[in-house]
Each structure stands twice: as C-alpha cells, then as structure tokens.
Amino acid sequence: MITIVERDMAAFFRAPFNAYGGGTPHVSPMLSDLKRFLSAKTNPLFASDEDFSFFAAMRDGRPVGRITAHVHRASNTLHRLNRAYFGYFDCADDADSAAALLGAVEAWARKRGFSEIIGNFNLTAMQQAGVMTDGFEHHPYTDQIWGPPHLPRLLEANGYARSFPMTTFEQDISTLDAGRLTTPEQRRALADQGFSFAPVTRATLSERLEDARTILNDSFRDNPMFVPVTKEEFDFQAKEMKWVMDPRISTVMHHQGRAIGAVIVIPDLNPLVKATGARIGWSTPWHYLKYRMARRRAVVIFQGVMPQYQGKGLNPLMLAHALGAMRSAGYRTVGGTWIADVNKASLRQAEKSGARPLHRLHLFSKAL
Template sequence: MEIHKVDTSDPRDVERFVQFPFRLYRDCPQWVPPLVSSARKQLDRERHFFYSHSDADFFLALQGGKVVGRIAVLEPRKRNAYRGRRGAFFYLFEAVEDIEVARALFAAAFDWARSRGLGEMSGPEGFAAGDALGALVEGFEHRPAMGVAYNYAYYDGFIRDAGFRKQTDYLSCYLPGDIQLPERFRRIAEKVKERRGFKVLRFRTKDELRAIAPRVIEAYNAAFVENRDFVPITGEDAVKVADRLISLTRPDLVKVVAKGEQIVGFLLGFPDVSAALRRCKGRLYPFGWALLLWEFRRTRWINFNGAGILPQYRGLGANAVLYYEMFKTFKERGFLHADLVQINEQNTKMMQELEALGADFYKAHRIYERRL
C-alpha cells in the first residue's frame, strides 16, 4: 500500500481526492454528495480563507494505483492561538472496509502533526464554523441533513483503533409536520415578549440579512463562549462564514430575538436540498443549478442548524420565544419535516426542552480526541 500526499496544485490529484467518496458510496442510498465545487475549494490554498491563517495537507491511500482511502489533516493555528494549545484536526476521512488502510492513513496524519510540534489531535473537524462535525455513530438508516456527514458504521471502530476516544457527541432530532406546539408555549412566548421587551426581527431580503450579519456573528460569539472548544468567528472568517450561510438560506427562515438594539438570540433555518444534490451528483453544470434552485424553493424539509441565546438572557423565557418562532416557521412555510441539526450532548437543557416538545433524537455524530 502507498500513502500519497496530494499535490494541491495538480488538478488531477485534487480530483482523485474529491471523487473517491462518489465511488465509495455509489451504492449507498443514504449518502448525499457535497457540492463538487465546494469540495475542490477546500484544497485550494489560494481561494479558501482557512489558508490565510492556518494550514492543511491531504493524503490518499493507494493499492495498485487505485484510491482506497483518504484523509485531511489540519493545523488550525487561529484556534490553537486562542485556546493556548498545539492541536491538529483530522477531517474528510474515508476508507474502504480494510483496517490496514485506515491505520496507514492515520499514521500519515500523526506523522504530519508531530513534525509540526503538535501534541494532540481531534476530529472529524473542519476548516470553518458550519463545516460538518463528527463521524456518524447512530442513525445510519437515515439520510443526513444537508451539509452533515454520512459514513459507514465501521468508521467508529477504525477511529478507535487509531487510539482515539470519544470527546463529545452532537445529536440531531426530527420533528414531523403534524406535531403540535403546546398552547402554553404560545402564551409563554407572548408574555415573555411583553414583559421582557423582546421583539422578533424578520427579514424579507438577503440584503437585510447581510446588514445584520455582523451583529448575529457577534451574538454567536457571545452565546457560545462557554463551550468547551469554542473559538470566536472574527475578521475575514466572519465575512466568509456569513456569506456562505446567507447563500444557503432564505430570509424568511432566519429569526432574531432582540431587546432594544441588542440581539438576545437567533435561529437559522435552511431549506434542505439534499435530494437535488443526489440527483445532480454534486455538480452545478449543466443542469445541477436548476435542480438545486427548484429544490430550494419546493423542498418540504427544513434544517435548523444554528440557534443560540446570550448567557444573560437564559432562563428569562427567550428560549420559549425561539421555540415558538421555530414552530411558526415550520408550519407557516409548508414544511413537512424538520431536522434540528447537531446539538452538543452537553446542552442537556435544550435536549430536555426539545424532547418535551416531541422531538425524536435519531442521529449522533462523534468528535474523537487523542494525544500524539
């Protein structure tokens, strides 16, 4: 077996890395391909903003010249500087069901990280906020939400064999279209808005979203600052992340709770276009863009992937306002299915509240960690 370091300046090498999952999951009905142009951009050192402050390399496992596995290994310098650590991420790991392939790929990743003086590794973790987190460990029979990873069940064993242990799980839950929000939630939400002076900001255009995006990013940083591995989104990263999220949503699916001029909480909804991505095989041309646009407007699936409340407003009813707005969005826009995506299992309060509303936690993605 040969481990080959990808030459990211060689389009043919990049294509081998990008295309491997398409062959690996060719007969898997649950797998949803990424947008090929976005997958290529992750290896583009000139165009992806990650490389303005950090670094990464990519490895292929070859048997008889045929790709049988791949892995990316990242040095997130911005995160390391903020956290005061010397860590690496692994990401985009894929392999045929052969433990020796996985061992060879992780050995290459470990050597790369150690050569840079990095003493720990975690993953799967990506290039920026909003990238898919974790390896799927529960819910293999279900299609993933848009932008969330799917992998075969044997990956967990391969990763643990490489010396990793669980760091945390991110859980996703399902809400059916016929679910009814208890009337008490509506009453609580209305009373809270009146008593606390909360108001819900709604948006009609993407220009309005762009105008408020810096304030939402600021609220995001404040809402999650206590999380174990939090890193604030700042500078060019903030601009690029906001642009990407705005491109994936509709203005009417974004809700912001404010008190005066301060943002108290936010809720981000995204039309799920996974079905179109499967039909166009991740390619925009020649007709993929039309399929994606049609699905964007007509899909009956919505993903809620991004909700937060500032710490000082938790326990004051802002969560009830957000849940009420979530249900209103779900019902009024004609969606039949909702996926609440990747909630950290350490957020037990939110999980309990969602279970009380009838949510079914049906998928789990795991972040692993180990010393090097």
C-alpha cells in the same frame, strides 16, 4: 496496492463516491466548496498552506479513501492545546487504506510538533464535527456528518479513542404543538416588554448575519471547544447563503431595537447536492427548480440568545416562532446540528420541543 496522494483534489473528491457507492445516505460537499475550503487563498481559517493538507488513498489507481490534516491555531491558543486535527475522513471498509490515511495525517502532525490529533472536524467545531457512531440509517441534513458503521472500527483499530459524545436531532413540524414550548400568555408578556422579531431577508441579510455572529460569539463563549468566529470567517462560511436562504424561516429577536437572539434556518440542500453529484453542471438549474418545488426539510444552522437575556424564556419563544414559520412555509421536518452530552440545557430544550435523536457522534483522538 495502496498508495497515498497529497493535495490531489480530483482524487480527494471522488474517494467517498467510490468508497460508499450511491445507495447510502452520504452526501458530499460540493466540489466548488471543497476547493475554496481547502485553500489558504480563500479560507481565512488558514494563514498559509502550511496549516493544512489533504490526502487520498489509491487502491490500484482508484481513490477509495480521503482525509484532511490541519491546525486550528485560534482554538489551540484559546484552549491551551497542542493539537492537530483531522477531517473529511471517508474510507472504504479497507484496513490498509485506513491505516495509510491515518498514518499520513499523523506524520503531518508529528512533523509540526503536535502532541495529539483529533477529529472529525470539517474544519472547525462550528462546522461539521464528529464521527457517526449510531443512527446510520437516517439521512443527514445540511451541516450534519454521515459516515458508515465501519469508520469507528477502523479508527479504533489504529489506536484512536472515542470521546465527547454528541447527538443531532430531527423534529416533525407537521405535528408541532407550540404550547409545549411557550404559552400565548408568555408571548404576550414578552411583547409587552419590548421583544419583537425581525425577518432575515435578502435586503437585510448582511446586517442580520452580523447580528447573528455577535450573538453566536456571546452566547456560545462558555461552550466546550468554542472559538469566537471572526467576521472574515463568518462571511466566508455564509458566502452562498443569500442564494439558498428562504426569507420566511429565519429570524432575529430584538429588544428595544437591539439584536439579542437569532434563529438562522436554511432549507436542507442535501437532496439538491446529491441529485447534482455535488458538481455544478449544465443540468444544475433544472435540478434546482425541481428541488425548489419539492423541498420539505429545513435545518437550524444556529440558535442563540445573548447571555444577559438567557433564562427569560426567549429561546423557546424564538424556536416556537421559527417552527411555526417553517410549517406555514410548507416544511415538514427540521434538523439540528450537534448538541454535546455536556450541554444539558440544550438537550432539555430539544426534548421539550419534541425533537427526536437522529445521529450519535463522537470525536476520536490519539496521542502522538
């Protein structure tokens, strides 16, 4: 028998472990992160508890699925939408559990007068987004979604339609040919014009992250679904970065003293999170030391250039600089967050750099 429980964090957290087992590439967010994400007291995305809820499906008292329902009010206002959003959809291959979970979020959305629901968003388009539709055999990097092949089928069986195709990428740094991105002559020419790189260290982290937020908002403003990120939201999402960052591999580009581009990269934390069971416990320091000695994967969280500086060869220059720094630091592969099919320029850059497709994703929506 299936029952739905609401706002039960213990059941919500345990559901994907029970649904998928330990042998899949799935990596749960840390329990401590889920608690702060799903709280109006700590997450500036939510004005109050009325803006979200979360549910778990229980089969005979055991959680086997989960989902969130929420509203991104800034997105609805900017894009003139009347949408509810679902996220963190994880479920066993169980038609009754999926129907009950999706029914719960649809009821939540209808009660509040929304005309459609769409997801996954964990919890915005600038965080994890999409439902995986191909590439299931590949392990995800930090900030990439992984889900089993039955999730799209369960969504479609409940009246959801796929749209907005996206792809994540992976690049082998060990075989990097920087000449594919930019030539020494181009690099010298840009240096002569006053372009330079500034490292992102722990001492400069606050300043560099504010630079990155400004660059993010300006460079992504015309992208589909993008909503400018407030300082409170950006600081909230980057709260733990100083503890996990590697100052050797992120950079901000300056032109005559002004920040005009950024590549923000962090080590892939998924091996550590998986080893700890996504909980902080007595063994976490040991797992962290073991992880630090063996980390070989990094992930680009964000890359962008101010609009007035685009088309000058700066994106390839920044990427070549960052990839070279990663290789020098001992990293072997780097992953990237999703790129939509409509973003032809970014797709061309990924192809030119030698990146290979990793996962295929879609959004799934339903009229209410």
